Amino acid sequence: MAGKSRWADTEEDAELETKLKREKEEKKRLKTEKARKAAAVAAEEEERRKQAEAQAAAAAARQQQADGDDNDNDNNNENENDDSRPRAAKRRKLTPEGGDEYGKNGAATTTNTTTTTTGESNAKLLRFESGGWGRARSVENYDKLNDIEEGAYGWVARAREIKTGRVVALKRLKMDAGDRGGLPETGLREIQILKDCAASGEDGRRNIVELREVVVGDSDADADATAPRRRRIESVFLVLEFLEHDLKSILEDMPEPFLASEVKALLAQLAAGVAFLHDRWVLHRDLKTSNLLLNNRGRLKIADFGMARYCGDPAPPQLTPLVVTLWYRAPELLLGAREYGAAVDLWSVGCVFGELLTREPLLQGRNEVEQITRIFELCGLPTEEAWPNFRRLPNARTLRVPSKPPNAAATGSVIRARFPLLTTAGSGLLSDLLSLNPDRRPTAKQMLQHEYFRQDPKPKHEALFPTFPSKAGQERRRRRETPNAPNRGQQAADLGPLDFSGVFAGREKEEKGGGFSLRMV
DSSP: OOOTTEEEOHHHHHHHHHHHHHHHHHOOOOOOOOHHHHHHHHHHHHHHHHHHHHHHHHHHHHHHHHHHHHHHHHHHHHHHHHHOOOOSSSOOOOOOSSSBBOTTTTTOOOOOOOOOOOTTTTOOOOOOOOOOOOOOOBGEEEHHHHHHHHSSSEEEEEETTTTOEEEEEEEOOOOOTTTTSOHHHHHHHHHHHHHHHHHHHGGGGGOOOOOOEEEEEEOGOOOOOOSSSGGEEEEEEEEEESSEEEEEHHHHHHOOEEEEEHHHHHHHHHHHHHHHHTTEEEOOOOOOOGGGOOOSSEEEEEEOTTTTTTSSOOSSSSOSSOSSGGOOOOOOHTOOOOSSOTTTHHHHHHHHHHHHHSSSSOOOOOHHHHHHHHHHHHOOOOOOOSSTTTSSSSGGGTTTSSOOOTTTHHHHHHHHHHTTTHHHHHHHHHHHHHOSSGGGSOOHHHHEEEEETTTSSSOOOOGGGGOOOOOTTTOOOOOOOOOOOTTTTOOOOOOOOOOOOOTTTTGGGGGOOOOOOOOOO
């Protein structure tokens, strides 16, 4: 019979464990009792404070009433003795300037006399500073340096402020053909959203491009001097902070792909910016690599809010489905959904995630039909179990999809096979972001808590990010020109007398450490 293992628990171990358990429970009980007593003491102090405030307020009210009665008696006596004396004003005179006609204690005085209304001596009025209106600065305060790009909702150029020399990005909003001196709705939304983000003091706005100001200028259509002055249309420019790069240009020009730590850093910053927007009920609706800017310090910022809008919970019933660039458009939008939410932005984040890994767009369809086909090839065919009620979407009624697709169980393996170097957690996150059912996609905050960002290698710190030549700043990668081949018949250069005696001078005097040293032979 085998003897008892020496590693087995003894009776002393069991008693010690029981003792420790009792001590732990006793500490927990004492801690709970202490917290209960502290809460009771705090409640008693709060009750005493409220009672003291109530007593003080009652005493002040009685004193004010007594003072009012005395003032009424004094006024009656004065009126009986001297009827020629003017009465005190019943209403306080207010002036736009404020401050000159008010005493330090809130008493009102007249403009020409020093007579004070005694009955209003204790009155205190709230004064609110109203915002001022004025014409925006002119775009002539900026010198244009070079064009950057032109999008669907505006033209962007690099410019320098004349007074300060600060380099900025100027975005000129496109006016609709039917506008008569007014801004398009998309432009108003973009200005409002960027101003709200800039007014927030939270750290989340660090991943949102900053709006400095809005300036105006004469548009090209106003060149006709005979046009009536009242019908002149002004161009509106957004003055934005200038960032040197966009991810699309970097991915196209970089010779090597991003490291895994760099992909995590960029994706985490993108998720933080999207979470900041969604917390403020803002849908971007056009997330793509060309709208993600990067500065030389490794900071990523979301830009181009031309398609953005505010969206509550529940979402408005009639939203436009024609949003988001085709390659980054969610399947519910392609199927004509008019009610959607933050999940459309998370699908775009998943497409950007795949593009960071492959350096090319993940789903490249030439039209809507080819785009939805490529989505089904990567993510599998939709089913009623995986995506309930998807057939109710307008464009899904004509789809011929089998009720039980043969590859329904192998959907995740397709993504894993396409990204073999991605970890299991990374492929799981990408599969969740590219889920056909929008309800199964994680939120931006849930995405930040994913295991993928906690695994090694950790996200690279911004200060350690590599730098790239700025395409927007018209910088080019420095390349050393290779020498040309010698021409036929060209004479070799005469080197002449050369002295190499000083090339290795002083090597014998070099300090030798405790390791090894190389000897020149």
